Amino acid sequence: MKKCLQFFWPYLWPNVSAMVVFEAVVVLLAVVSGVPQGNDGLFATYFYAMPLLILLFLFMYSVSLSTACLHLAVSMGSTRQFYFWCMQFMLVVYALVGWGLTLLLPLIPQMGNWASNERLQILLLVTGRYGLLYPLLCLAILVVGGLDGLLMARSKALGIFVMFLAMLVGIVGVAVLALAGTGLFDLGFTPLFLPITVVVLLAVFLAGEFLLWRSIRRYVVR
Amino acid sequence: MNTGVLSAKGVCKSYGNNQVLQDLDLDIQPGKIYGLIGRNGAGKTTLLSILTAQNTKDSGEVTYNGKPVWENQDALSHICFSRELQPTLFTGPNNMKIKYYLNTASIFYPNWDQEYAQRLLQEFKLNPKKKISQLSKGQMSMVTILLALASGSDITILDEPAAGLDVVMRERFYQLLLEDYAKTGRTFIVSTHIIEEAASVFERVMILDEGKIIENAETDELVDQFRYISGHQEEVDRACQGLEVLSSRETGRHKSCAVRGGATQLAQAEQFDVDVAPMNLQNVFVALCGHGDEG
Structure with a gap:
């Protein structure tokens, strides 16, 4: 177990740092490009879409955990069981960091007294009244990413297809949230939205974990 | 007592309808250099992967010191299987750097010798910052050799270590292997297609054919059982009586046979x-595994 954690460390800190640096750069560019004054350019989009961009980061990290990292660790004598549990640790750390970075986002316009922007609703969606959904969403996306990596090991085409599908869902998600933010249409949140979403995300997470466990236990180095 | 013995009992493995290993039994005794030879697709890499728990088996058992190898961290920490590196990995080029492989090896192999690894890096003129996808076939082989030798593992397995190496490097590899063996006395299993060059290094040779180990013997003893007999057809037939004739070729009234027998x-x-x-080992291999393909 200790060996696996040691093995993951060189991945963990650069990946976490990359997310932090990316967010810092986007905030900086947003400030420089006049987003606080109400400028609605490219960096405003990046800034307000940050929760979804973070999900994209998490997805990619998770794919690498179940492809190159898994391949290398098992080929050098790690047991699959230890790998799986250490991977869980990585997923939790990634989810917490992603959540933490997202929680910071709405504070920045507040502290900087930014001009109000309707698209802020996107951030509030993941940090406000539905805030608890986000860490669950992070975990679900991490597990889906892990499964996609394992799928890729079997069929590159299928793996890449699922990856693009996940990206597409992310882009559509951004678009829907952005449009909803501008008040173009109402997402129609009902009192059932939260429990249904929690159940769906939990189901994805738990089923994904089961499949991840099963697939890693049978992983073959090719 | 099973100390240091890597065993396979009744191992079967198939890929779809293709039965690669059939009820295979094998004992790897400690402190010997084994050569594993077999034709293309004979299942050498599959066998080595199963012995090191990197591949699943359909049935049978693989043990080290009498305990199953599968998911056994204790057993796995004694075994190093240095596989051929791939220039592409999953979705694209293998962008992992050499130094990353070395760092990983230093974590997982308890007897890892960093100083030796550095010396070999210098000798092989490998830049640790280079990505695997940027290396030539020969350089990739050098990395696998480096990992295997510096791992210090009690059982060290090399799969086609000489692939892509020039003759000078191949000679150097066998020299390094023998030096390490003389110093540590650990077990090596070397799978190769370049048989004759490696023959003098192998203490024992295992021949894998059609999913089974058909020979697992001291190299000299095995080679000593084989001869080519040639001459007039009738005389050759008389000489071959009582011997196992593995292959024969007739040209007019001249006949030559590959035979096997006791002293x-x-x-x-x-x-x-x-x-x-x-015969040399390569001739023996062709005689045993040629199945008429040798012409």
Whole structure:
């Protein structure tokens, strides 16, 4: 177990740092490009879409955990069981960091007294009244990413297809949230939205974990 | 007592309808250099992967020190299987750097010798910052050799270590292998297609054919059982009586046979008016596994 954690460390800190640096750069560019004054350019989009961009980061990290990292660790004598549990640790750390970075986002316009922007609703969606959904969403996306990596090991085409599908869902998600933010249409949140979403995300997470466990236990180095 | 013995009992493995390993039994004794030879697709890499728990088996058992190897961290920490590196990995080029492989090896192999690894890096003129996808085939082989030798593992397995190496490097590899063996006495299993060059290094040779280990013997003892007998057809037939004829070729009234037998039988064959010539390991391999393909 200790060996696996040691093995993951060189991945963990650069990946976490990359997310932090990316967010810092986007905030900086947003400030420089006049987003606080109400400028609605490219960096405003990046800034307000940050929760979804973070999900994209998490997805990619998770794919690498179940492809190159898994391949290398098992080929050098790690047991699959230890790998799986250490991977869980990585997923939790990634989810917490992603959540933490997202929680910071709405504070920045507040502290900087930014001009109000309707698209802020996107951030509030993941940090406000539905805030608890986000860490669950992070975990679900991490597990889906892990499964996609394992799928890729079997069929590159299928793996890449699922990856693009996940990206597409992310882009559509951004678009829907952005449009909803501008008040173009109402997402129609009902009192059932939260429990249904929690159940769906939990189901994805738990089923994904089961499949991840099963697939890693049978992983073959090719 | 099973100390240091890597065993396979009744191992079967198939890929779809293709039965690669069939009820395979094998004992790897400690402190020997084994050569594993077999034709393309014979299942060498599959066997080595199963022995090191990197591949699943359909049935059978693989043990180290009497305990199953599968998911056994204790057993796995004694075994290093240095596989051929791939220039592409999953979705694209293998962008992992050499130094990353070395760092990982230093974590997982408890007897990892960093100083030795550095020396070999210098000797092989490998830049640790280079990505695997940027290396030539020969350089990739050098990395696998480096990982295997510096791992210090009690059982060290190399799969096609000489692939892509020039003759000078191949010679150097065998020299390094023997130096390490003399110093540590650990077990090596080397799978190769370049048989004759490696023959002098192998203490024991295992021949894998059609999913089974058909020979697992001391190299010299095995080679000593084989001869080429050639001459007049009738005389050759008489000389071959009592010997196992593995293959024969006739040109007019001239006949040559590859035969196998005990020392006494082979000595008797020499009494006839025939030419009796020794075989080398490569000839033995062709005689046993050629199945008529040798022409």
